[in-house]
Amino acid sequence: MSADVEKEGGPQDVTFFQSDANLKCTRFEPDTFAEPKEPQTEEAARQSWGGKAEFLFSCLSYAVGLGNVWRFPYLCYKNGGGAFLIPFASMLLFVGIPLMYMETCFGQYSATGPITVWKASPLFTGIGWSMILVTFFGSIYYNMLLAWTLMYFWKSITSFSGSLPWTTCSADWNPGNCMLIRTMSDRNRCWRQGGFFAIAHNHSCLLPDGASWLVDESTGNATAPLLDELYNTAAGLNSSGNASQLARFLGTVDKPRSSSDLYFHNFVLSISNGFHDLGFPKWELVLCLFAAWVVVILCLIRGVKSAGKAVYFTSLFPYLVLTILLIRGLTLEGSMKGLEYFFVPKWDRLADPNVWGDAAIQVFFSLSSGWGGIIALSSYNQFHNNALLDALIVSFGDGATSVYSGMTVFCVLGYMSHVMSLPINAVAKDGAGLAFILYPDIVTSLPLSPFWASLFFAMLLTLGFGTMISNVNTLKTALCDNWSSVFNRGQRPLGVLIGICFVAFILGLPCTTRGGMFVLQLLDNYCCTYSVLVVGFAELMVITWVYGADRFLDNVAEMRHGRPVSRAWKYIWKYFSPLVIVAVATFTYVSVKPSKYANYTFPKAADILGAIISVLVITPIPGVAAYKIYQLKSPEPIMQKVRLLSQPDREWGREMGRKPAGYYAASDPAAAYESQQPLTATGSYINSSSTIGAARVIVQNRI
Template sequence: MLLLLGLPLMFLELALGQYAALGPSVVFDRLCPLFHGMGYGMISVSGIVSLYYTVIIAWCILYLFTSFTSELPWEKCHPEWASEHCYSFKEADLCHQVPGQVYYKQVCYNATVSLERNLSLLAQNVTRHPPAQDFFERGVLDQSNGIENIGVPQWKITLCLLCAWLMTFGALSRGVKSTGKVVYFTALFPYVVLVILFFRGVTLPGAADGIIYYLTPRFDKLGEAKVWSDAAAQIFFALSPAWGGLITLSSYNQFHNNCFKDSLIVGIGNICTSIFAGFVIFSIIGYLAHDLQMPIDKVVDQGAGLAFIVYPDVVTRLPISPLWSILFFVMMITLGMGSEFALLETMMTAVQDTFPQLRAKKTYVVAVVCLIGFLGGLSVTCNGGMYILQLMDNYVSSWSVFLMAGLESVTIGWIYGGDRFISDIEMMIGVRGNAFHNFFKLFWKFLSPMTLAFVFVFNLIQYKPLEFGDYIYPMWSNGIGWILSLVPIIFISTIAITKILKGPKEMSIMERVRFLLKPSQSWGPAHKVPTFDISEPDDGIISNPNFSSTVIPNFDSRDPKV
């Protein structure tokens, strides 16, 4: 998926944003006015994801505050939130120090009672939950039994959500350059913690079993649509094509920045980090499976279990566990804030590009967007918030993103023209060979759209209502999910129809469509590069004779005469 979708689409968007120095809300209006709505579709995805993504950061902040104690609260089964299946290894070890005693349902029984009630056998067959699981589901979320029971906002999570949005406001209100400096820390610090966790994880009993499970291929899974969907969704979540963030951030690049090298570094760095993180994760999951006496694939449910159940449980086994917990959740917060900055900057740039008069009032714009984000995220802080989060995450960040990425690839590869776009890229990074041309034309015109179409259709054929653990979502909630996934498509189709209807009256409908598929007169490089009236080869189905991009030898953007 990295080769078929990740790298080609990431490079496409980095080059597009850098070339035009515009965010997605404007760049598509100039590149292909008919698909102006594609930019707003991307922005809508970033906006919806930011609502629940910030709540996850709020959970991390709550855990961080809770970690400043001599004993982590999830080390033992506390009566206020523990279920009957809660099993504390720390309490069990203390109980088993006396021969014959049995730890059963949070109570330590002496040998006499144990023999009378046959508790030894019962204790071996009982379902076990680590305290971290009950703490998260019952102590933090106070999770309801379904999306039907939304409940009320949890005050602790709400305060942490406010804290997360205040941090976002503080970083973004100072501008992109200041945000970039913060990202140096948010991007690098997690690697330090990841390395520490790796060396600790591989030394734990059962870690080898987890790593073997991680490295063992399961080819039978390739027949499941969800596997392909999850793989594609992971690439889109990791590299962010079709979310608008890449176009937004690259629009601030220097015109001659080597965006091709950037895409290679980020793409390869991402896959290497993911592989390394897999060793860290599965060494710890193997350890938990060993301790809980459970199959590895049953240790963690889907969703947020890894970050808020597995790791919190593991740090309780480490010396000075509060310190490890603090390090881990600081890492999680920095990772989350780095992603949140990109999501919010996408919306900030969209507002400023659409309403240039607001550029001088960025602080107020950031404040309004953050306030709307805070209010919009309150529903996810409720008792049923986890079900809302899973619903939005499943529908918004997969179906609609796949469609937009496919349309974007077709727009560049077929409508605007792959050769023309590569000529635009060469204006920025220099002339490249035929292999470069053929490689990206092949992916933008054929392989990437075909892969996205395959994943989309495969998922559609094998579609089934959303599930979360043992809970099956009611049909009405799946309907809401489909509506959310169609929001970007509604933007694209509504704006396209509006532009066609408002086109020149003397043109027929098809003539208006062809006219709107051409780049607008304002389309061109961010730097005013002189062009010549020459005929260039172009493979696009629409040709615009009013614009041709030409590579100018020895062109220097810093030259004041240009």
């Protein structure tokens, strides 16, 4: 094929020579190729951050959340203390940072949300929909945590004239085995000094505040876990028969539980015995959940402009509170013991693949890789923003925050271990227990405990809302970008925001029932673990193998004013990170165990339901691909359609999210021709371009 283009003067004739009968030729005026002036209306212009700091703080607020305060410290305890920091740092370097950098560049280059951005390879638009489902399901249960936090915060700020409600055992939610921290320490000393059989049988160990050790010889509690010290002391008894007598009573002794433990489970949750007894929603929790969603709406009511201002507070205030709590924790007796447990590694745990699996999932959970949020947030960046610097700051900032909060938590654990005369592994709590049981326990022993409780739960609220604001903004951005002609008009984006929050509120109501904790735990176990690994793997493979690693690096270089990007990123994105994800996902799947909460093991049907939800989240990846192939009405073979749909859409390009409606039809001569000769299906074309002087020659091959 050849083309002769007159570079100067009037109309320019473009002549093509090719035997293909389907090749269409036309004549264009030079002005056809001029970039159109974008209208300066508010609807046409995409919002941007008020400054670079707003984006950084938004990303930090999004990444640093409740998981940094309770999930990371528990995983450290579970996986060998300081030994867990090694796989966590490795996963952060070789999976977390590469994905963070890729998603930041992807969103910033296109200026679109996590669905529209896949015009880079339309066949895989389902990846964007999977990201949306992950974010949506995650937001449903995440806001329930904020509902609990709102209730605790309200109880704390209304207790300044009295005492915190979980500081007493004289309440109707106490079944009889309630103890405060100080009475627990008294009880432990009493066990060691008295006659163990008589204490267990006759309550001869007298404790203050009406606390007692409950023994029910008639029914007992065969499922109650037994205290370690009972076994330890049994070995020291003589052979007069006391040991056998003690053993008969072990199964009838209810393990004493802290007042904050019983307050959380029996009052806040009114927890049932399992999935078979969900019950009805509690009106207090429904009200708190509704209030949490209202706060999210208010923070996003003006789009990223209002969200950008809110994140200054939501991202910085938690560090202030963590610092205050850390300083206070370091002054507590036994805190050094907790820090030693946190930093001194148990090296043998590094050989356990589950430790590496937990580290990878925590990195995905903490940085929210594969959730689509980073793509949405970076889509509001300026085109030439330094994406690499932002990715490094956010990733290392998130990791440092996890370690920082871990220090605070383990100072408290060391103190409680000292006060209760128990090993650290006996006082550590999993998941929500760390925030709603452990910390309320510690504030009861501090002066001005309502103040410390209010401060702590205010920190949890800012952490949680920082993440929720970004989650909901991701959902809103994705929907408004995907159906821009419908939703990006007038007050419709606000309607989309309210609609998202209302639907999520309704679907979150099961979490407010007496069995809501089990529902929440099921969603946490399945929605944001394996499915996120699959989404992250698919994202890496499509961008590097289908869209092309070299092409993507060229796009990144364009945002860097033409400065080349290190080729090392190509091999990390293309080979290393995907292999790590596959290895972690395989080991995690092989070692999967039935879900449980405390001593309750979920029924098999619950795990099956969780697996269905997990599969449902990733179903759009093959489902949308199949639909697009079916939608492409053409006699060509399927593989030809696959190759065609894998190519970038004609609208894909630099800052396509900032182009007004009709921009491509006006600026692209191929689009101008299509307006006269419509194609059989959207996207059924292949075009290549080159620029010669003032004219751009488009060769369009109709299929």
